[in-house]
Amino acid sequence: MKFTFSKSERLTHIKIIDSLFEKDSRIVEERFVYPFRVLYIRENTFEPGLEQPQILISVPKRRFSKAVDRNTLKRRIREAYRLNKPHFQVEGKLKLPDVLAFVYIGSTIEPSDKIHKKMAAILDKFTLPNETAN
RNA sequence: AAAAUAGACUAUCCUAUCGCUUUUUAAAGAGGAAAGUCCGAACAACAUAGAGCAGCGUGCUUCCUAACAGGAAGGGGAAUCUUCGGAUUCUACAGCAAGUGCCACAGAAAAUUACCGCCUUCGGGUAAGGGUGAAAAGGUGGGGUAAGAGCCCACCGCUGAUUUGGUGACAAAACAGGCAUAGGUAAACCUCACGCGUUGCAAGAUCAAAUAGGCUAGCUGCCGCAAGGCAAAAGGGUGGCUCGUCCGAUGCUAGUGGGUAGAUUGCUACAGAUAAACAGUGAUGUUUGUCGAAGAUAAAUGAUAGGACGGUGGGUAACCACUGACAGAAUUCGGCUUAUCGGUUUAUUUUCUCU
């Protein structure tokens, strides 16, 4: 089991990012798990055929005005995703969406173990087999 | 030895596991402020960036510097202390002796002043005294006078030119002028001196899908042998205005490239840091030695665990709990400003102890 997170797993395509935050979009779905707001697109039509999903992490400047705080939060979220992701990419689980955006909506800097638990809960919701109907 | 003030330096450390970015594949990987963007430059583009005006900035002197509104050393001024010798701290500090404006309330009067008063030969003279005010026409004392007044004199102040000292700001000396220089304000307009082309790496360069259809060159009616002029100068560019300068309708024909997404580059090695010696009061400079090397791009430099070290609180103590200053590169440097738990060190002052 590899816990890698290379640059190709980052979402850098501007058009996809624009379409993620476009209002009243058809392809974008949304899900709230405190302290995250998760936006996702199931099929990446701009760059099809990628093995790993591409993710984006965002911490609003309005709540955390200092760059140091935003950096630590983004690093904690990234590590939580990196360490949890391989546990949900095994046989018997559903495929993760192609494009994911994690927007931090909490107002305090949460510790790492809490972020890890919430990230596991999010990924569990995406990959549970009986969730296909919705 | 302790405390205070000022300056300089430093900016928690180690191990393990799992990772990220760069690339020379076995190494490197946040700061003193990386911050604010307040100044100054490098670098780059715009080719007329030319002339005048306007505008903006700076404002005691000399020096340092690539440059600066930064720094150093001085000069003048102010405040505090004083053993009256001076010391410390601060200082946007050119010009109201060119013009214009403004000066509330109080006060007779706020700037070519004249209400009360004083004197009077009743025409007038005068600014001594008058409660105000931030500011009231050099100050104090004496003489003088009808009453007064630099009207006259002494000392102090002011102004002017001279000499001496200093690179200079300026200082000192002696001389002259009764002082109409008439109060304050230039972080009021303004004047004077000096400086400033504009835009900022989202500058710019190279490669280059899809979509769209752009760009360049030539031709055009009239006058003239021709050069050229008129139609055709409205309009636009050149930071604002004027001059100057460049482009300049529509249509037809011919040719073909421009450039968005994206990628590469600019992109990290020098106005570097530091030690010693020398020069200099100093900022700083020179020589020699040593050392250093982030380069990401929806943006890496980390996460977790353990230990050490430091801090705060509790406890007689062992120890326990909490916690790790301010803060995160974005083209690069030099400064300034602001934030900052601590530690090291230098200088000065004060207090205490010992000799």
Add this chain to the structure above:
RNA sequence: GGCGCUGUAGUUCAACGGAUAGAAUAGGCGUUUCCUAAACGCUAGAUGCGGGUUCGAUUCCCGCCGGGGCCA
């Protein structure tokens, strides 16, 4: 990353360097009404922070702190 602008009552705006900082609206109290609304009267409430220039600063200058805008 770079470059402009801006800050006054709870809100929207005023105010030549002269102070008791004004107006509308919102708030509170009262009058009127059987009660409420409207109307009328009274009332509390502010110059973002720190320095400087000036006799005097919301205004002028400097430094911080906010807010908002432009540049692909």
